[in-house]
Structure formats: structure tokens, C-alpha cells
Amino acid sequence: MSRFFFLARRFVAGESLEAAVEVVRTLNGAGLDVTLNMLGEGTREREKAEDAVRQYLVMLDLIRDGALKANISVKLTHLGLDIDEDYCVSNLYRILEAAKEKDVFIRLDMEGSPHTQQTLDIFYDLYDSYKNTGVVIQAMLLRSPHDIFVLNKIGARVRLCKGSYREPSDLALQRMPNIRGAFLSMAEQLLQDGHFPAFATHDDYLIEGVARYAERLEVPKDGFEFQMLYGLRPGYQREMRRQGYRMRIYVPFGTEWMPYFYRRLRERRENVWFVLRNLVRR
Numbered sequence: 001m002s003r004f005f006f007l008a009r010r011f012v013a014g015e016s017l018e019a020a021v022e023v024v025r026t027l028n029g030a031g032l033d034v035t036l037n038m039l040g041e042g043t044r045e046r047e048k049a050e051d052a053v054r055q056y057l058v059m060l061d062l063i064r065d066g067a068l069k070a071n072i073s074v075k076l077t078h079l080g081l082d083i084d085e086d087y088c089v090s091n092l093y094r095i096l097e098a099a100k101e102k103d104v105f106i107r108l109d110m111e112g113s114p115h116t117q118q119t120l121d122i123f124y125d126l127y128d129s130y131k132n133t134g135v136v137i138q139a140m141l142l143r144s145p146h147d148i149f150v151l152n153k154i155g156a157r158v159r160l161c162k163g164s165y166r167e168p169s170d171l172a173l174q175r176m177p178n179i180r181g182a183f184l185s186m187a188e189q190l191l192q193d194g195h196f197p198a199f200a201t202h203d204d205y206l207i208e209g210v211a212r213y214a215e216r217l218e219v220p221k222d223g224f225e226f227q228m229l230y231g232l233r234p235g236y237q238r239e240m241r242r243q244g245y246r247m248r249i250y251v252p253f254g255t256e257w258m259p260y261f262y263r264r265l266r267e268r269r270e271n272v273w274f275v276l277r278n279l280v281r282r
């Protein structure tokens with residue numbers, strides 16, 4: 001284990017798959033669903049992309065054998081999108097083939113805007129053959145209402161989030177009230193015309209808004225799901241479950257935790273304080 005992993009421990013299940021499996025079992029025991037993600041992005045070495053494929057295949061075996069109640073999220077740049085698109089797609093298809101055979105759902109995470117169109121194009125190409133897949137839409141991007149319209153039309157499952165990458169103002173909303181407004185308007189679009197949408201946020205304002213819309217549109221509590229990140233608001237995750245909502249926890253693991261960890265710190269000052277407190281305690 002790396003010397004500094006203790007800094008990220010709150011947000012990352014562990015550096016190994018074995019450590020993540022323990023976390024998944026605990027969450028499953030509390031009635032929470034899970035999305036497993038092996039950390040890694042912007043991969044430039046084929047060896048790393050191939051290692052990711054191997055680990056995802058092991059995860060699929062564990063899920064199929066009933067050891068875990070989970071689905072999987074992958075980042076295309078982890079599978080080699082920045083090396084070569086065809087190479088990335090061939091890696092992705094190895095995972096999709098195994099997932100199809102084992103009936104496991106695979107979601108493509110959404111990365112920064114230089115990859116948005118490429119990710120959606122790859123998704124549209126694969127969706128005909130692999131219906132057990134979904135994608136992510138970022139509410140902050142100006143293009144997103146149109147993307148949701150198209151995805152709803154083909155019946156695809158969408159995870160809606162605010163978006164965690166810095167984006168320029170010609171592509172993305174910059175102010176939180178506007179991003180929240182866009183999120184809620186797209187949530188309505190998804191509850192009305194979408195297919196088992198997922199709302200990924202820890203923001204009470206949005207969670208309450210989605211719950212209100214769902215009630216008004218008479219979408220039952222099991223007709224959509226909320227999603228949160230491992231380590232963030234764990235008490236609230238369980239409370240939402242007790243209230244009868246579907247709650248899925250995104251559980252990342254692996255040694256390449258720094259970019260993910262950095263995004264969590266950038267998002268919220270309290271997360272920085274938490275890490276600093278831990279540092280001082282040591």
C-alpha cells in the first residue's frame with residue numbers, strides 16, 4: 001500500500017480489489033447497491049489498460065458468482081482512449097462481452113469535455129448489441145438537454161450528475177444555482193421520458209427536488225435510483241434507503257487514486273478539512 005493512501009481512505013475503498021470487496025459486502029449488507037470502479041484515467045501505457053480489463057473480468061466473475069451485488073463503471077481513457085480509439089474499443093468490448101454473458105450492467109463514466117462526443121459516439125455504436133449498458137450526462141454542459149433527448153429516445157439508461165471537470169464558459173454553466181437549475185430540469189426530462197434514470201448527487205436541494213418531481217409524475221420509488229460516492233454522507237445513504245429509495249454507492253478502488261481524490265477535495269472545502277484533520281492526528 002502506498003505511504004499516502006491514508007489520505008484518500010475516506011473516499012477510496014482500498015488499493016486492491018480484495019479491499020473493495022470487503023466494502024461492497026458491508027454496503028450490500030446495509031441494503032445498498034454498488035457500482036464498482038477501478039481507478040485510472042488518461043492511461044498512456046497499454047500494459048495499464050490491459051491490467052484494467054483483467055481486473056474488470058475478475059470483478060464480473062465475482063458478481064456472477066453471487067459474491068457481490070454490484071454493477072460496474074468504466075472510464076474510457078482508462079481503457080486506452082488517449083492511446084488509440086480502436087484499441088480502447090476493443091478493450092471495452094472484451095468487458096462488454098463478459099458482462100453480457102453474466103448479465104451485469106456496465107456504465108461508461110463521463111470525463112472532461114474533450115471526450116464527451118467520443119464517449120457518446122462509442123456508446124451509440126455499442127448500444128444496439130449491448131443493452132446492459134448506460135452512460136453519464138453532466139448537467140453543467142450546455143449540450144446536455146439535447147443529449148438526454150437522444151438517449152431517452154433510444155431507451156438508454158442515464159446517470160445525471162453535475163459534472164466534476166473544469167469546463168470553459170462557452171461549453172458549460174459556471175455558477176452553482178444555474179447548474180442546479182439545469183440538473184432539475186434534466187431530472188424532470190429523465191423522470192418523464194427516461195429509462196430507470198440515476199441521479200448522482202449529495203446535494204439536498206437536488207435530492208428533494210428529484211423526489212418531489214417523481215411523486216408529482218407518479219414515478220414509483222423503485223423506478224429510478226439515487227447514487228452517491230463511497231465515504232460521502234454514509235448516514236444519509238442509509239436513511240434514504242430506509243425511506244424506500246433505491247440507493248447505489250459508487251465504490252472506487254485502486255492505486256491510481258490521486259486524480260479522483262483531487263476532484264473530491266476541489267468539490268468541497270469540508271473534504272479538505274477532513275483530510276487535514278487526519279494528517280494532524282497522525
Ligand SMILES: Cc1cc2nc3c(=O)[nH]c(=O)nc-3n(C[C@H](O)[C@H](O)[C@H](O)COP(=O)(O)OP(=O)(O)OC[C@H]3O[C@@H](n4cnc5c(N)ncnc54)[C@H](O)[C@@H]3O)c2cc1C
Pocket residue numbers: 108109110111136138161162163164165200201202203204227228229232233249250267268
Ligand atoms: C455516483 C456518482 C457518480 C459520478 N459520476 C461522475 C461522472 O461520470 N462524471 C463526472 O463528471 N462527475 C461524476 N460525478 C461527480 C459529480 O459530477 C459532482 O462533481 C459531485 O457529485 C459533487 O456534486 P454534488 O451534487 O454531489 O454536491 P456538491 O456540489 O459537492 O455540494 C452541494 C451541496 O450538497 C451538500 N453536500 C455535498 N456533499 C456533502 C457531504 N459530504 N456532506 C454533507 N452535505 C454535502 C451540501 O449542502 C453542499 O453545499 C459523480 C458523482 C456521483 C455521486
